[in-house]
Amino acid sequence: MKRALVLSLALAFAAPAFGQDAQTLADIRAELGDLSAQLQSLRQELVASGAKGIQAAGGASALERMDAMEAALSQLTSRTEALENRVNQVVADGxxxxxxxxxxxxxxxxxxxxxxxxxxxxxxxxxxxxxxxxxxxxxxxxxxxxxxxxxxxxxxxxxxxxxxxxxxxxxxxxxxxxxxxxxxxxxxxxxxxxxxxxxxxxxxxxxxxxxxxxxxxxxxxxxxxxxxxxxxxxxxxxxxxxxxxxxxxxxxxxxxxxxxxxxxxxxxxxxxxxxx
The missing domain is CATH 1.25.40.10 (Tetratricopeptide repeat domain)
Incomplete structure (x- = not known):
């Protein structure tokens, strides 16, 4: 079960909200925040399940992969914020x-x-x-x-x-x-x-x-x-x-x-x- 959750989260992260043209950068940033919160919740659930639960999810490497995903999410969020600021500046200047x-x-x-x-x-x-x-x-x-x-x-x-x-x-x-x-x-x-x-x-x-x-x-x-x-x-x-x-x-x-x-x-x- 936990392994399936980790896999689905990884797939969600691999193709975040950029697929919909109608979304704004603010929408994307909000979804990245939501995804980060889900990742944190999954981590807590995984840790609370003990050694047996972590082993079922793939062992210690599961937590390492989650750490890498959190770092990537943080970097992507920062880039989104920077891009939003740049767009706002261009719009204001134009x-x-x-x-x-x-x-x-x-x-x-x-x-x-x-x-x-x-x-x-x-x-x-x-x-x-x-x-x-x-x-x-x-x-x-x-x-x-x-x-x-x-x-x-x-x-x-x-x-x-x-x-x-x-x-x-x-x-x-x-x-x-x-x-x-x-x-x-x-x-x-x-x-x-x-x-x-x-x-x-x-x-x-x-x-x-x-x-x-x-x-x-x-x-x-x-x-x-x-x-x-x-x-x-x-x-x-x-x-x-x-x-x-x-x-x-x-x-x-x-x-x-x-x-x-x-x-x-x-x-x-x-x-x-x-x-x-």
């Missing part, structure tokens, strides 16, 4: 940069009231800005394989792209903005937010396009369109005369997404701006 860009974009946007900007949403958890959008795009974009769509989600997205294809960039922008607000976190929302920036760009609203791509990148900094959003933002900043910010933003594209088509385009754009 959020501050996004807030600074929002402020600068508002300065060059006619009619934008800086006092209405408000607090910047944390990087990776932001929502689309309320400004209308427009974007040029090809035919209907199918949802990712295995994605679960809400009722009318695909048809609403296709309708927005259809309006975009007809050249009604402002109308398409409004539809993409409404789509992103109606289906937050949906499988097509990231694409809709990107196309919103494209639409505004096509409509001649460069500040609006920049803010749209900034919002899109902030919402999904590692999404399928993250590199394109960052590229669009950098190029828009350059067009608005924010050369320093544009160069810094464009430089992030190859740094974050090496090998992506947007990375090559970003380097070309940097050359055009004379970035050092």
């Amino acid at each position: 959020t501050n940069r996004v807030g600074d860009l929002e402020f600068r974009l508002c300065e060059v946007t006619p009619g934008c009231d800086i006092s209405t900007i408000g607090q910047t949403s944390p990087l990776g958890g932001g929502a689309i800005a309320a400004n209308p959008v427009t974007a040029p795009a090809p035919n209907a974009t199918p949802a990712p394989a295995g994605a679960s769509l809400a009722m009318n989600e695909q048809s609403d997205f296709d309708r927005a792209k259809e309006v975009l294809g007809q050249g009604d960039f402002r109308g398409a922008a409004d539809l993409f903005a409404t789509f992103a607000e109606t289906y937050p976190g949906g499988p097509l929302t990231g694409e809709a937010m990107y196309l919103r920036g494209e639409a505004l760009q096509s409509a001649g609203d460069v500040p609006g396009a920049a803010r749209a791509w900034l919002a899109a990148f902030s919402a999904e900094p590692t999404g399928a369109r993250a590199a394109d959003n960052l590229l669009g933002l950098g190029k828009s900043l350059g067009a608005l005369g924010q050369t320093v910010e544009a160069c810094a933003t464009l430089a992030e594209v190859p740094n974050r997404f090496p090998g992506a088509p947007a990375a090559t385009q970003a380097q070309t754009a940097m050359q055009g701006l004379g970035c050092q």
